[in-house]
Amino acid sequence: MKYSTSPTPSTSSTYNFPRSTSPLPAPANYQPTTASAAVKRYKYLRRLFKFNQMDFEFAAWQMVYLFVSPQKVFRNFNYRKHTRSQFARDDPAFLVLLSVWLFLSSICFGLGMGLDWGQLVLFIIFVVFVDFIGAGLLVSTFFWYISNKYLRRDAAAPDVEWGYAFDVHINAFFPPLSLLHCLQIVLFNSLLSHDGILPCFVSNTFWLASIIYYLYITFLGYSNLPMLSNTRLFLLPLPALCIAYIASLLMGFNFSHMLKDFYLYRVL
Known part of the structure; x- marks a missing residue:
């Protein structure tokens, strides 16, 4: 019997989510946190290999909605705080699906670059353990620290959970992964790798x-x-990003060439 930790996804509001399209939640009386971070981490890791207890259907629904309506995904995090007394996921199904997606996309990307089997294995190790896990831990910890140090409304406010910071990172990581490792590879050899x-x-x-x-x-x-x-602080890089994009076009700097050269440098 599948053990479901999340509500059945639906476009209708079954759990009285706020109707506003604003990302800010309505005031809510959340359940107080009763478990320590160590206990939460232990429970999460213990379930990491219990695939029969993971709700992969709901995790796949979240992946789709991260593209079309990411606000709905984070409304479910509010629901979890009401029912599980924590914002962070207690079901590792999303992480498992994302890891499988990253593994398969890396194989396709490596073959698209013409790597042999030994180089392909090394490439996958770098992508999964350095680019995804290593960089993800660093980015999550950095945002977790910034949020708790500078963005809390007052010193008495609850801390941001590190697990939630990691969830935000892997949520935000999935669309770029799909664009750069999946959709881009379709055009890589036929178009993007050319001058x-x-x-x-x-x-x-x-x-x-x-x-x-x-x-x-x-x-x-x-x-x-x-x-x-x-929290609009996280959108501050957008103007600089647009300026860099225009400058790269004027200079003819192709970021896909940069990515390919970087990957080849690591495995050759």
């Missing part, structure tokens, strides 16, 4: 959309927390 204005424009637009997705979903994740203020 010229059109390959540069298409490639850099992929990158622009990916970074905007990451920043926007990160902003939604932290603005979802009632104990934080000034």
Whole structure:
């Protein structure tokens, strides 16, 4: 019997979610946190290999809605705080699905670059353990520290859970992964790896959309927390990002070439 930790996804509001499209939640009386971070981490890791207890259907629904309506994903985090006394996921199904998606997309990307089997294995190890896990831990810890140190409404407000910061990161990581490792690879050898204005424009637009997705979903994740203020801080890089995008087109700098050269440098 599947053990479901999340409500059945639906476009209708079964749990009295706020109707507003604003990412900020309505005031709510959340359940007080009763478990320590160590206990939460132990329970999460203990379930990591119990696939029969994971709700993969709901995790897949979240992946779809991270593209079309990410606000709905974070409304479910509010529901979890009401029922589970924590914002962070207690079901690792999303992480498992994302890891499988990253593994398969890395194989496709490596084959698209013409790597042999030994180089492909090394490439996958770098992508999964350095780019995803290692960088993810660092980015999550950085945002967790910034949020608790500078964005809490007052010193008496509850801390941001590190597990929630990690959830926000992997939520924001999924759309860029799909754009850069999946959709981009379809055009990589036929268009993006060539020189010229059109390959540069298409490639850099992929990158622009990916970074905007990451920043926007990160902003939604932290603005979802009632104990934080000034979360628009996460959107501050957008003007500089647009300027860098225009400058890269004027200079003919292709970010896909940069990514390919970086990957090849690590495995050759």
